[in-house]
Amino acid sequence: MRLFASFILVVSSLFIISLGGCQKTETISTGNEVALSETDAIEESSATLWVLGMGCPQCSNNVDEQLLKVPGVESAKVDLATGKVAVALAETNRPTRQQLAQAITDSGFTLRKIEVP
Amino acid sequence: MHQAILRWAWIPVAIMAMCGHVRAQAPIWGEAAMQPSPNTGLVHEMLIYRRYDERAVNDGGRAEEFIALTQFSYGVTAELAFRFDLPVMFRNETAGASGGGDADDEFGIGDSQILAKYRVWKNDTAATDTQRVALLGGLVIPGTDEAFSMDSSSDSFNPLIGIVYSQVTGRHGFNADLIWEFDTGWGGGSGGGGSGEDDDSADTLRYDTSYLFRIVPEAYTAETEGAWYVVAELNGWYETNGDNQLFLSPGVMYEAKRITLDASIMIPVWQDLDHRAEMDIVLAIGARISF
Numbered sequence: 001m002r003l004f005a006s007f008i009l010v011v012s013s014l015f016i017i018s019l020g021g022c023q024k025t026e027t028i029s030t031g032n033e034v035a036l037s038e039t040d041a042i043e044e045s046s047a048t049l050w051v052l053g054m055g056c057p058q059c060s061n062n063v064d065e066q067l068l069k070v071p072g073v074e075s076a077k078v079d080l081a082t083g084k085v086a087v088a089l090a091e092t093n094r095p096t097r098q099q100l101a102q103a104i105t106d107s108g109f110t111l112r113k114i115e116v117p
Numbered sequence: 118m119h120q121a122i123l124r125w126a127w128i129p130v131a132i133m134a135m136c137g138h139v140r141a142q143a144p145i146w147g148e149a150a151m152q153p154s155p156n157t158g159l160v161h162e163m164l165i166y167r168r169y170d171e172r173a174v175n176d177g178g179r180a181e182e183f184i185a186l187t188q189f190s191y192g193v194t195a196e197l198a199f200r201f202d203l204p205v206m207f208r209n210e211t212a213g214a215s216g217g218g219d220a221d222d223e224f225g226i227g228d229s230q231i232l233a234k235y236r237v238w239k240n241d242t243a244a245t246d247t248q249r250v251a252l253l254g255g256l257v258i259p260g261t262d263e264a265f266s267m268d269s270s271s272d273s274f275n276p277l278i279g280i281v282y283s284q285v286t287g288r289h290g291f292n293a294d295l296i297w298e299f300d301t302g303w304g305g306g307s308g309g310g311g312s313g314e315d316d317d318s319a320d321t322l323r324y325d326t327s328y329l330f331r332i333v334p335e336a337y338t339a340e341t342e343g344a345w346y347v348v349a350e351l352n353g354w355y356e357t358n359g360d361n362q363l364f365l366s367p368g369v370m371y372e373a374k375r376i377t378l379d380a381s382i383m384i385p386v387w388q389d390l391d392h393r394a395e396m397d398i399v400l401a402i403g404a405r406i407s408f
Contacts, residue, residue: 053241055285083244
């Protein structure tokens with residue numbers, strides 16, 4: 001019983017700690033990069049996404065899969081060494097920055113910034 | 118008696134296998150706070166061989182088990198994923214001297230499991246570095262064959278809760294989990310105690326820690342398609358009836374973008390069991406395919 005109580009205590013503590021972590025918001029750089037709130041379609045034919053947390057080849061596959069689900073994304077190439085994701089966009093029906101950002105969120109990683117040429 | 122012991126003897130390792138992993142830098146036996154992304158899935162097929170300590174099996178007899186464990190994981194949201202585990206078992210048992218060397222084979226489906234994994238925190242600090250915490254909740258479902266029941270103490274529907282922490286820092290990966298399984302007695306089985314063979318009714322705490330080291334490549338490049346890891350795990354098992362098991366589990370793993378191959382051996386380093394037979398050794402190979 002004591003062991004169980006200890007276990008519950010540990011789980012509860014970690015959960016509370018983690019809730020604190022959930023409140024942290026992602027910091028998105030601006031300047032030459034773009035704000036993720038932009039909902040206009042990207043005008044350029046490519047974009048570069050800088051992603052954090054991809055520690056393995058399967059992680060890059062996660063990112064690939066989610067990006068390729070976005071309408072207007074033709075290809076995505078992940079550089080695990082730098083976290084750089086080069087995205088080629090279709091001639092028409094290009095995605096918004098918000099859509100690309102959502103794909104990274106869905107893949108389980110953190111988007112640091114999006115750059116366009 | 119030996120049947121009763123064997124009935125539970127393989128439980129710890131089997132459930133460790135059931136609670137496998139779904140994503141990279143994840144251990145072979147323990148949990149990881151990694152999961153498939155939304156609308157993607159992963160199938161993990163493991164072939165497991167287990168042999169019991171001869172001293173615990175029917176007067177020096179032999180007991181071996183072969184398990185084909187299928188784990189199907191599916192991502193629902195970025196934070197939530199579900200997994201269903203289905204073990205198919207074959208057991209061969211040969212009695213010792215007093216049993217006249219009689220052989221007995223059994224084939225069946227062990228307890229399955231539904232597991233939900235909800236990531237509550239992540240902190241991605243660099244291109245390849247991350248820390249994550251996920252909560253676990255699930256249900257162990259009794260198998261069709263009582264002899265292959267996988268829950269720790271009874272043939273019942275047992276809920277479980279847990280927490281898992283994962284960290285990847287460059288070439289190093291670390292995971293730790295705690296999982297508590299409640300013995301409810303729901304659905305039949307021994308229930309909450311009793312006498313004789315039913316005394317093994319108990320809640321169960323599983324605890325695992327693992328360290329993974331990426332041996333190749335030393336550094337990722339833009340062309341990296343796969344990676345080799347060595348894995349060292351400690352897989353522990355405690356039941357409120359007093360039983361304890363601890364395994365050291367070295368292994369090796371190759372991970373590509375869509376497929377992962379792994380092999381591991383579980384070596385018991387501490388076993389204090391009154392309700393189950395001691396384990397001698399466990400070998401496993403596995404493949405994970407994402408889709």
